[in-house]
Amino acid sequence: MTRLPVISGKDVVKALNKMGYVVVRQKGSHLRLKANDESGRKPLTVPLHDPIKPGLLRHIIKDANLTVEEFVNLL
Numbered sequence: 243m244t245r246l247p248v249i250s251g252k253d254v255v256k257a258l259n260k261m262g263y264v265v266v267r268q269k270g271s272h273l274r275l276k277a278n279d280e281s282g283r284k285p286l287t288v289p290l291h292d293p294i295k296p297g298l299l300r301h302i303i304k305d306a307n308l309t310v311e312e313f314v315n316l317l
Contacts, residue, residue, distance in 0.1 A: 243310070245299065245310075245312045247299075248296075248301070249293060249317070250290070250291070250293055250294065251273070251288050251292065252292075253300070258306060260316050261316060262277055262281070263275040263278070263283075263306070275285065283307060286302055287305035
């Protein structure tokens with residue numbers, strides 16, 4: 243099992259951009275992302291914190307329909 247990386251919110255957004263998410267809006271330090279295709283993936287909210295807490299990162303990865311290994315490969 244791959245370990246969860248310790249990364250910032252900016253790095254999470256970069257990885258999600260590679261799989262087709264785009265930034266829709268920002269309010270304060272939180273970005274709202276939406277999948278730009280018709281895959282039925284959930285919209286995501288990513289805080290621009292450094293680092294993102296492990297539980298929140300797991301939740302973001304799960305909502306993006308990824309495994310930890312797939313997410314790490316996007317980095």
